[in-house]
Amino acid sequence: MRFLGMVLSAAMALCAAWTPAAQAQSEGPLRIEITEGVIEPLPFALPVFEAETGDAGSLAAQISQVVSADLSGTGLFREIPADAFISQITSFAAPVQYADWKAINAQALITGAVSVQGNQLAVKFRLYDVFSGAEMGDGLQFTGTTEGWRRMAHKVADAVYSRITGEGGYFDSRVVYVSETGGKDARQKRLAIMDYDGANVQYLTDSSAIVLAPRFSPDGSRVLYTSYETGFPRIYVLDVGSVERRVLESQEGTMSFAPRFAPDGQTIVFSLSQGGNTDIWAMNIAGGGAARLTSAPSIETAPSFSPDGRQIVFESDRSGSQQLYIMPAGGGEAQRISFGPGRYGTPVWSPRGDLIAFTKQNAGRFHIGVMRTDGSEERLLTASFLDEGPTWAPNGRVIMFTRETQGEGGRSSLYSVDISGRNLRPVRTPEGGSDPSWSPLLK
């Protein structure tokens, strides 16, 4: 990656003057404040990226399409169709005719160029704030192999998203999930991994044994999950690159499940069921001795570390029904944080540390919600027959989860929603899907 020059100091000055706005504005610099929700998506124009080498045409078209889909998919942006364009971008280097883009109410203009040398691919782009008549940030170039073209498209979209929202991006990321086929009484499950948008699905296990609730390691290279391959639920770690797996806990007479990584990537926490009682334990993934973190006759499960590694949020029915609690990472006294009507489970700490996502079950409906870490400002984002298992996008602004439909033909699939409760949308997978876990932003 290298900078293209063309640094417009004016654009940098504008950055400092940006103010939060609940919706895209037609005057003033581009800015979207995600937390407040966007009523009117920001219109952008993205002319098909220029092919700088003879054989780059089809990749240029595909990359343009993915960048556009990433941005539109957030619900924060709206693509202006190309047939509305007045001027065409004939060259990446040519000056922009702002008046022509203003006339079609394009607030952002994204131009790009793609070149191919053998199997090497270079993608560069520029972002313009049309109404300010200035480039927004520097042009950027990403290089890699032609095989990785989708990742480069996601990187362009992440940069655009980041510049306009002030938030980190999340498009260049992956999701590990459980791929499902078959009816409710004959369901086959296997682990799968895909790009965040459902592209490039690869299967990591076969469906000979039930697999549940995978979780990425902090660097995205490994996955923890539960498998019944021995006939009993046991926790496993799988290397995403080699697809090799190993069991982590296999004490006879016990069941282990709900494994999650600590931010250090070495410690894991999980639930161990012995004699009908389920508690939370910790161990070192290299094989260190297990330590018990909770010791109660109730069910303690679904642990999730705070991003600083100092606390664990988990669910317990010690009060008589499932509720959320926070305890120190080494165990000890737990504080209950959920107090609304109904039952609360599957808490997941946001990567930003500010919120906890959860599943809520109340009055025959399931919800995905978020609350602050002290339990305040609870907000339900979804409602359906069965929603569960939230996972956070790397920027902590979007949540993916499982939705299962009702009745004999009930089927699980993946959905995403932003933390304002807007932009609920299905994530397309080749088969049914459940238990998504979102990776960190790829390096």
Add this chain to the structure above:
Amino acid sequence: MTRKAKIILLVAGLALAACTNPDRFGADGTAGGAGGPGGAIVPGSPSDPNSPAYFNQTIGDRVLFAVDQSTITDEGRAVLDGQANWLLSNTDFTAIIEGHADEQGTREYNVALGARRANAVREYLVSKGVAGNRLSTVSYGKERPIEICSNESCYAKNRRAVTVLAAGLTG
């Protein structure tokens, strides 16, 4: 009866059950099979008191639970008393007790809930004299429903613990 013969009967019972119902042992509670009590005893059939088919169908291989509960009901106790007696007189068999939950609950909680249910059955059987080393437990949470509608008539049958016989001692 020799142990080998019992294994053959167990396998025959499994094969028979597999023909009639997709669930593992085909029994949906305490309903009697083809040869009910009072008829001629056909070895290995539900009328043969020492057969797995008798255990699965005549006694009943499962007990049901209330929503979010793992307490054994009065009906459940009657079934488990029968299971305990059968296990006490057929000592070559071991059993895996499978705990299950209905779909109204989060996945991992339901694994823990199924573990509670399976353990409640195990403890009851042990309290009736069945050796603990003959009984293991596993929870499937909500992963293996036998009824697939989304209302209480199905949920009630899915909230279950099933005692699955296996031949041979665990040592």
